[in-house]
Amino acid sequence: MSARQHDREGRWAWRLTGAITLLVYIFMFAPIAATVILSFNSSMFGGFPLTGFSLHWYEKLLSNEQVLTAFRTSLWIALVTAAVTTALGIMVAFALVRFQFPGKQSFGTLVILPALVPETILGVGLLVLIKAVDQPRTIWLLLLGHILLALPYVVLVVQARMIGISRTYEEAALSLGAPRLASFREITLPLLVPAAVAGVLLAFTISFDNTSASLFWRPAGVETMPTQILSMLKISVSPEVNALGTVMILVTVGVPLVGGLMLQGFTRLMKRVGGKGNT
Template identity: 50%
Template sequence: MKLPFSGWSLIRLYTILVYLFMFLPIVVVIVLSFNPQQFASFPMQGFSLKWYVQLAQNEAILRAFKNSLVLGTLTALIASAIAVPAAMAFVRYSFRGKNTLNTLLLAPIMIPEVVLGVALLLFIRWLQQPKSFALLLAGHVILTLPYVLLIVQARMVSIKRVYEEAALSLGASPFQTFREVTLPLLMPAVLAGMLFSFTISFDDITATLFWATAEHQTVPVRIFGMLRHSISPEINALGTVMIVFTIMTPLLAGYCIRRFSKN
């Protein structure tokens, strides 16, 4: 007896259902952000941008968005500044304790964010220091550094040593060799690592809940706080803005990386 559905058909159907389960709630949030009514209802009674207008007038949300942008940018810059020399040291040189140090720098990627958040918070309390933006920045650098380091290391391994040796043999100093030869070859990986770092920092909430203060709240923390008190339609508008921003950032960065690689 021949079955009406083959094995591959069932796999395709299952895959479609999984994607619907994953992305349908996102579509619902985007659609409801244009609902003129206070409470969600289908079909919607019109189309309105008033929740986006209220969102643009909400100083607390704008402050949180600014904090997220500043925090993500500083995190990406600091993590990249640490990852580039660290990757060069791990790939190009041999020294005592190299594997141990490399493992320590990559360890946060294997530790649950809740544990990492509590550990850093307890360490700051042990030092008798209050929570601050510096603590939040340090936590995000620790959280994102392994991703940047792995990307830059993978690129560093593929760069042949002969390019640097040729520059040195022609009279260039080690710093000139790094600036004119190594760094341009590493730049696509550095930009990709910075993108990963910024995106993770911008979207993180699990560990950020332990580090954020009332003055330095990020957008995900602000959304979480709004959901605890009431479900406002502004959350749908803010979620839509976050979705668009999170999607457009990698696309724009990928375009810039491709243009930079061609040059």
């Protein structure tokens, strides 16, 4: 085979790969784009062609008390989940990286295990356990379930950052007489800020967008945003559902995106301040 034929086959292979990749992305994101577009349709029938541009369905969402209650519930659970999992994740990651203790490997595996088990299986398993001990489903059990699901991801993010932080700074502070808690608060914790922010955003998104586990763990009469969408879909696929789906997309995509941009800006600002301080 000549070099020219080899190059030609290589170009065709790359083109085929690019075409398949493009089709996969279209398959993945076309439904999302259709949901966003149809949420602005003035017609009460959620389908193409569009009959006009309207914000009526968003206004209707603001007057729907069930949707507002579900949004407040999801927001409250997601905020508490993000705060608790970030605090626990930092402590667990610090213990796993900086200390040696009996059962360390087993403990690390146990912490990461919820991320390895499919949510449906985990949801059914915990539901069976709740029924076995005759424990009614409550909002607090739902919150604990979300914390259980989000904690492994926060631990992995913080642990990766912790491994990259040299022990030299902590050992220097300890050698100068600083207590271990003060060394962690003044030296280690500021270096973990990027990972902590990433953990907060990740835990918030996982909790706010959770569907399968919430279906099993939520108490009767309590709806989160994803379960509210599912209950509305049982009636019909209306532009109101599309509007609610668009809000979910904006929250789950917008929050991490805005947080990442703010974190990049903060990091650049700190580098500039540090550079001026050195000069």
